[in-house]
Ligand code: SF4
C-alpha cells in the first residue's frame with residue numbers, strides 16, 4: 001500500500017516534519033474510545049471535480065545528461081549527509097490496482113520482487129556495523145503485508161531498536177495479520193507506526209482512484225488500528241483539486257463521524273500529497289537554482305534517506321536514491337550502504353517538480 005504511500009513519502013503538500021518527529025507524533029495519540037461497530041456514513045459535501053490542467057509535454061532535450069542541463073548549465077546534485085531513514089521496498093505486488101499508482105503496483109506486477117527477511121536483516125546489520133545514525137525504517141510496496149516475510153522483517157527491525165513506519169492500504173492483507181500485529185504492539189509499543197492510504201475523505205473519489213469496493217475494507221482496517229491503540233496516520237491526496245483547508249476539513253468531518261481521534265490539522269497524522277504528472281514539462285535544476293530558490297541540497301529526501309529494492313531476476317537487492325524513483329537505473333547507487341555512491345544528479349523531472357521547485361521557477 002504504498003502506491004501513493006510511497007509516492008508521497010518525500011513530498012507532502014506541506015513541509016514535512018523530520019521522520020522521527022513524525023513517528024513520535026503518530027505514536028503519541030492514544031486510542032479513541034470504543035464505538036459502534038458499523039462504519040458510519042460520513043457527512044460528505046459535494047466534491048468539486050478535478051480540474052485537469054492542459055499538459056505541456058516534457059521537452060525531450062531535458063534530463064538527458066547527468067552533468068549538464070539542456071541549456072548547458074551544471075546540473076544540481078545532492079549528496080547523502082546522514083542516513084536518517086532507510087526505506088525497504090517489500091515488492092510491487094498489491095492486492096488492488098490504483099489508477100495512478102506511481103510504482104504501477106497491481107496483483108500481477110512483480111517487477112520489484114518480495115524482499116526476503118535475511119536481505120532486510122543484512123541492511124539493518126550494516127547500519128549497526130557502520131554506526132549510522134539511522135532511527136527509522138520505512139516499509140512500502142506494493143502492499144507490504146502481501147510480502148510473506150513481512151512479520152519477520154518487522155520483528156527484526158523492532159528488536160534492533162528502530163522506529164518502523166509501514167505504509168499500508170489497511171485492507172485484507174493487513175487485516176489477516178491482526179493477531180501478530182497486536183503481539184508486536186504489545187512488545188514494542190509506539191515504535192511500530194502504520195500509515196493508511198485514504199485517497200480522499202469521500203468514498204466516490206477514493207474508489208474512483210482505487211476501484212470499487214475498496215472504501216469499506218480500508219475503513220474497517222483503519223478503525224481496527226485506531227480501536228486497538230496503533231494511532232495510525234493517514235495519507236491523502238489532492239485528487240479532487242480542493243485546497244488544503246478544504247481537504248483537512250473534509251477528513252475532519254469523516255473522522256468525527258467515525259468517532260476517530262485523528263488530528264487532521266497535524267501534518268504528521270494526516271499527510272496530504274500532490275499529484276504527479278510526469279508528462280508535464282518542468283524546468284531543469286542547475287546548481288544556481290539553490291540560491292535563487294533559497295533552498296539547500298541538504299533539504300532533499302535523498303540527503304537523508306535511501307530505499308532498498310529487489311529487482312525481479314537480480315541476485316541481491318540494491319539501494320536507490322529515494323522512494324520516488326525506484327525504477328530509473330540512474331538512481332541506483334550500489335548494493336551496500338558502505339559501497340553505495342553518495343551523490344545523486346537531479347536528472348529526473350520528479351527531482352525538479354516535486355523536490356526542488358514545488359511549482360516555483362528558478363529561471364534567473
Ligand atoms: S496499487 Fe497498491 S501500492 Fe499502488 S497506490 Fe494502490 S494500494 Fe498503493
Ligand code: SF4
Pocket residue numbers: 010078300301302303321322323324325331344346348350351352354355356
Ligand atoms: S526525486 Fe530526485 S531530488 Fe527528489 S529525493 Fe529523489 S533523487 Fe532526490
